[in-house]
Amino acid sequence: MAREIVIQAPDHAQQVVRLDGEQLSLGRAHGNDVSFPEDASLSRQHLVFEHDTDEDWTVRDLGSKNGTLLNGSRISSARTLKPGDRITAGRLNIQFRDPDAAEEGTVFVASDEGALSATVMTSLEGLLSGEGSFPTAPPLPGQEPEKVPSDEGARVFKSPVVSALIRAGRELAGHDPLDELFPRILDLSIEAVGAERGILMTFEGTNLKVRARHGEGFAISTAVRDRVLNEKASVLVRDAQSDQAFRERLSISEQQIRTMMAVPLQTDKEVIGLIYVDSRFFVRDFTPDDLNLLTVLANVAAIRIEKSRLAEVDKELEQAANMQRRILPSRAPQIEGYEFGGHNAASLRVGGDYYDFLTYPDGRIGIVLADVAGKGMSAALLMSNLQARVQFLAELPHDSLGDMMHRLDRSISVHCPRNRFITMFMGLIDPATGVMTYCNAGHNPPALVRAGGEVEWLKGGGTVLGILPEVGYSEKTVTLEQGDVLALFSDGVTEAARPDGEEFGEERLAQMVLERRDVAVDALIEDVRERIDEFTEGAPPADDITLLVSKRLPG
Secondary structure (H helix, E strand, C coil): CCEEEEEECCCCCEEEEEECCCEEEEECCCCCCEECCCCCCCCCCCEEEEECCCCCEEEEECCCCCCEEECCEECCCCEECCCCCEEEECCEEEEEECHHHHHHCCCCCCCCHHHHHHCCCCCHHHHHHCCCEEECCCCCCCCCCCEEECHHHHHHHHCHHHHHHHHHHHHCCCCCCHHHHHHHHHHHHHHHHCCCEEEEEEEECCEEEEEEEECCCCCCCHHHHHHHHHHCCCEEECCCCCCHHHHCCHHHHCCCCCEEEEEEEECCCCEEEEEEEEECCCCCCCCHHHHHHHHHHHHHHHHHHHHHHHHHHHHHHHHHHHHHHHHCCCCCCCCCCEEEEEEEECCCCCCCEEEEEEECCCCCEEEEEEEECCCHHHHHHHHHHHHHHHHHHHHCCCCCHHHHHHHHHHHHHHHCCCCCCEEEEEEEECCCCCEEEEEEECCCCCEEECCCCCEEECCCEECCECCCCCCCCCCEEEECCCCCEEEEECHHHHCCECCCCCECCHHHHHHHHHHCCCCCHHHHHHHHHHHHHHHCCCCCCCCCEEEEEEEECCC
């Protein structure tokens, strides 16, 4: 009998997987039938679903760190599943179900017409129009229920305050872009309080920018503006021509403004702008209730504006993250007698770590790992700039690696902000001999783990990039013998910390590379990632984590 699982991830995305075959494995490692490599709470091989009999499936935990729950209880052995059972693994929620039953749905409609006779009935349209009605008593058999308008309900839902807020909730609940959202907010505000005209402004940096207007010739009083923005106050002037303080201001008197209101576009934390409405004729006198309504509307609008802005920023960050992922190598070079591999994980959406493999016409392989001081978008921009300059300079003729690094430093220094710098290690490997020439620009010394068990740290070479361009760099050489493993890393690896503050450290990393030097490079990198997750107890990384591993295979 067919079965399937429905997997819900933390971002609420769902994945339906049909259970065919004999088993289905799930975990963080890519080798699983279903993998979630970004979920640090999963173990590499977390659990397996197995076909037990013609109809039965079981779930079994594979010794995972955080365990597997079945209907809320942790399991220690294989458990037979029945449709509807729920499995929790890491941050995943999984439902085991019968697809045929799932297609039928779980909504049942019962025929029970008599139960409606004593039920209060209304509709949203009726409430908004004030025509909501209610049965006074259960009708006799065969009679229609008698309905009389509820004056209280009609009065409440005819209230302009409630109607305006309901309409605002409806119209601002979508996902319209900001350019369409601003005029909609202003139209709602003008209509809600019966104003003649209005304007909506938000901050762009320290300046107010008009985002939407209805009417022409606005000259908002600086007194009104400053009170709204600086004191977070809502201002109502019912008759500006009779108010001595306002009558003397040309911006009021010249436009013959009679009544006006200005309220802050205020989120929970800050004022992001203001809404101003006025009338030059006493078509309708603004009231304190109007001011309250406009203040609440502006608060709802401000939260919606900030939500849209954050959504746009999030979209831009995701695009930047995708671009950054494309900058990093999509695959390691395939060189006979060697293995290469790399891994990068930004602590934020984008990061400042960079690694690369460079192929030279004479057969040499360049390996690069760099770390831009700081995190986030500014570090990512510098990282992109660095990557372009490294690849450009690597293609130009130069006397030595030290000469190339010096030219790179001078180039970076021109554009690098004073509060930023870059650490970088670069090596050039001759595959035929194993000789590597390298420069270390203030970066963490890579660990060279010898086949015989010794560990060497590749120190020296020069200062960080972007600070002292006149100093220059010296280069050193070392030979990678058969069976040797070279591990380059950013400080996000060694400074990954436990909750008590203890850091992962260089010695622990070197010891792990030493113990696992005989496995494939990709497996070694995955082992280090998992060990860091276990060491930090699944805490989010405080810094970008980057590894580049080179191995000369045994003969």
